[in-house]
Amino acid sequence: MTMSGVTMSAMTMSTPGLTLKKLVIGYLHPLLEPLSIDIHAGKTLAVLGPSGCGKSTLLATIVGMTPALSGSIILNGRDISNVPIHQRGIGLVFQEPLLFSHLSLVDNIAYGLRAAHVDKEIARAKADELLDWVGLSSIKHQRTWEISGGQAGRVALARALAPNPQALLFDEPYSALDNETRLRLSQEVRDLLRQRNIPAIHVTHDRIEAESVADQLLVLP
Amino acid sequence: MRRAWIVPVIFFATFLIYPLFVLARTAWTADTLVSLTSSSTWTVALIASAQSVLSVGLSLAIGLPIAGVLSRYQFQGRSFLWALVTVPFVLPTVVVALGFQALLGGLFEPGLILVVLAHAYINIAVVVRIVGAQWSAINPHQMVVARTLGSTPWRVFRTITIPNLTPSILASACVVFVFSFTSLGIVTILGDGSTTRTLEQVILRQSSVLLDFPGALASAILQLVVVSSALFIAARSRGTALTLRTGNSTRTHYLIRITSKKTGLWVFTIASLAGVFVVAPIASIVWASLSGRDGFTLGWWISLQDSSDAFSRLGSPLHALGLSVVLAIFTALTAAFVGGAIAIAVMGRNPFIAFLSLIPLGLSAATVGLGTLLAFGRAPIDLRASGVLIPIAHALVAVPLVVALAAPVLRAADPRRMFVASSLGASPNRAWWTAYGNVIRMVMLAAGGLAGAVSLGEFGAATFLARPDSPTVPIQISKLLTRPGEQAYATAAVLSVTLIIATLTLMLIVDRMNSKVRL
Incomplete structure (x- = not known):
């Protein structure tokens, strides 16, 4: 399925967990065309794209670090677009463990x-x-x-x-790990997310990693 | 180059250890112990401690918001504000005292309020530099992670920011405590003689007015113990702060873009208030030097040459200026030579020299001055008339600052360049100079400039070592302020403005030197 420069694949039909409705992200000016995506409970959306394409801004917007220019973010039926970060119920894992x-x-x-x-x-x-x-x-x-x-x-x-958390966001979480640990951990995390029905977004610039964790794939230009 | 450590060892042995030995030998009697246990000595120590605690509190109250703004946010004028808040630290203490007298003398009588305000003014830079370094190293994403884990902004500040900053806040508090506890120029001019007394004042009075050397030694020992303890805690805290910093992140600096109007207003307000607080006392001095009964005048500047006739037994202000400049030049040369040698030793990972160079920080300027006077200011070695004692004492006072400035640059110098030069056929000395020559040259110039600035404003040691008929500018300013009349006050203001210009010019040069160092 192709959506105005945004490519998606393999969408399943279970209960939606995290929904982005015509979401426009960016600082003052839109970085991407409006995004509309459903990430179902227990599924992982991998966001793939080169540096500077807006992957991290997308996460920053969903988690509440950066306000959306327009559109809405729905988590388990609740519009959280204007909810403060600490009340959104979204966990975040960065590349650095922090x-x-x-x-x-x-x-x-x-x-x-x-x-x-x-x-x-x-x-x-x-x-x-x-x-x-x-x-x-x-x-x-x-x-x-x-x-x-x-x-x-x-x-x-x-x-x-x-x-x-009701949803989890990963910003290149495994990039500092060796291949073996990366594969094992990504598999374990995927199982856990399914087991707990947690929708997740996994941002990476590595196609192999994206394919290994993804139920859905979003390729940013 | 391997024997560079000999220079600082000889310098410190001759001009620091020997004078301290002479001070101890001359003054250590049974009366020293009596003084050390007397209630009057401890009363002064307690008064000085209370004043210092208040100064620490106000320094932190003013300095922490400024540190937060400067180390967290990217905004226009940030570099300028960073330089501006450093200015009070490099200004001579007597000039700061005059600034607060000119600004707030009409509102407050001399006493605790003015002294604490002036101490806070000087020490903003200490808080901003030490705490700011820690604050800017906290990765903003950590705050975001804490928020996603359910923390309100206040809880994030309480549970993440404050625990990360606590060691550096403690370290800066200890350093401010030391500077306030050993204050002399400010408490002499702005103090009331009772609630603002310091041991430094007592040492000066006991040794130069009462000639009670055992009492002076007792006060110096007590002060040394308190100062050393505070510096020890500061060093430990800075170590903990560094561990937290490097444990947090590999980067040392994170700046956040201002994205909301509320944050922008907050940053603007803090930055503006900081600017006003720093500039106001300086502007008051400048205005005092340019105003008379009839308003604006350049008369005080024009009549500087003639004003010596108006002040009996004080000497000519122009002569004092000339003397201070000459002393600053000799101090700069001495400190550059010794500082360069220390730099080489520090690069050679010689911890003993690094430790030795920090000793003067634990001693007060007055103790250094008194020791130097006893060792070299009377028979059989009387160098007082030669004029070399003040530059030496000033160089001693300046050396810890020089080392603090230069050590990080020196430790960061890449030794592989020396091996590269050697592999290209350079002799050992030539290879060493190729690798480190640029750094050493810049450090020596910067050390000279910094020491010159310290010398221009130094008050404690010069009080002992300068001849009464030939005072340095800071001494003359303090004496002018005890004289009645508009002319004395205005002349002190003119001299202060001159010192401000000279000091800031030197610091600007030092800053340029430092920024030119390419590792």
Whole structure:
């Protein structure tokens, strides 16, 4: 299916999770033509395109960092176009892990739960579980700067998942990882998103990575 | 080049360690211990501590919003504002004191309020530089991640920004505390003699008026302990700040574009207030030098040559200017020579020299001056009449600043250039000079300029070492301010404006030198 310079493929027909309706992104001036996309629960949209084409601006707009010029963003039936970032329920994983270096690994993961006023001990217990899920329980006492880039990336993923987001956005999350870790982690994340019915957008400039994670593909010019 | 460390070792041994030894030998008696435990000494220390805590509080209250604006946002005039807030730090303390007297003297009596305001004025740059470096290294995407995890902007500030900044805030607070605790020029001119006393003032009075050297030594020891403790905490905090910084990101600087009107208004307001706060005292001095009973006049500037007749036993202002310039030149030459040698030693990863060069920071200028006076200002070695003591003392005071300025540049110099030069057939010395010559030359010039600026405004050590009939400009300004009459005040203002121009010119040259260094 071709949409005014935007190419999409393989759309499924389950319940919509995240919907972009005639969304126009950009700073003062539109970067792309209006986007209309449904990303169904548990599915991943891979956004592929060269540097500067607007991939990151698209994520910034959906997450609420940058206001949309027009159009709307619907998440599970709710229009979140004007909702503040912290109330959107969208998790974000950047290329850099961006761990909070003044916090322990467990407290990094528990951060979102604490923001939701979950009891400290309960939050830490859940963070422990997630740390175990990403296979890092053996290094839980290390500081953020003592772990490898791949390990930090996995902690960042666990942190984003902890508060049970309704959607997840990935901005080239695996680009700092080696091929083996990248493939394994992307497969695990894909399974998890399906299992939890979380719609996701995965931005990358790597076609192989895009094809390996995508249920839908959006190619930006 | 491997023996460059000999120069600073000889310099510090002769002009720092030996004078301190003489000071200790001369003044250390049973009375020193009595003074050290006396309630009067500790009362002054407590008064100085309280004043310093207030100065720290106000410096942070003013400096933190400025640091936030300068280190977070990209806006027009940002570089200019960055340079502007550095100006108060390089101005002579007596000039700052006069600025606040001229600006707010009609509103406030001399005392704690004026002293704390002037200390905050000087130390904005300390807060902005130390905290700003940490703030600008926080990746803005971290804030976004925290927001997506459900945090309000206030919670992000409380749980991410503040914990990241805390070590650098503590470090800057300690440095401001040290500068306020050892203040002399400002408390002498703006203080009330009771709520604003510092140990530095006590050392000066005990050694030059009361001739109570054991008491002066006791005060110096107590001050050294307090200052060293504060600097130790500052160093530890800066270490923690660096760990957090490098743990956060590989980049050291992130600037955010201003995208909302609300943010733009906030940035504009803070930047404007900062500009007014920095410029107002300087403008007040300039106005004081250009105004008389009948309004605008150039009379005070024109009559500078003749005004010496009006001030008995103070000497000619022009003579003081000439003396200060000559002393600044000799200080610059001394500091450039010693600073260059230290630079080479620091590049050679000689931690002992780096440590040695920081010792004067822990000592007060008055202690350095007193030690130098006792060691070289009387028989059998009386160099006081030769005029070399002030440049040496000023060079000692300036060396820690020179090292702070030059060390990062030197450590960043790429040693591989030396190997490249060697592989191309250069002799060891030639290869070394090819790799480091440009940096060393620039560091020596910058060190000379910085030390010259320090010398022009230095007050503490010069108070001991300058002859009463031949004062330096800062001393003459402080004395003029104790004289009654419009002419004395206006002459002090004219001299201050001259010092401001000379100091800022030198700092501009230093800045240009620094920016020219290509590694």
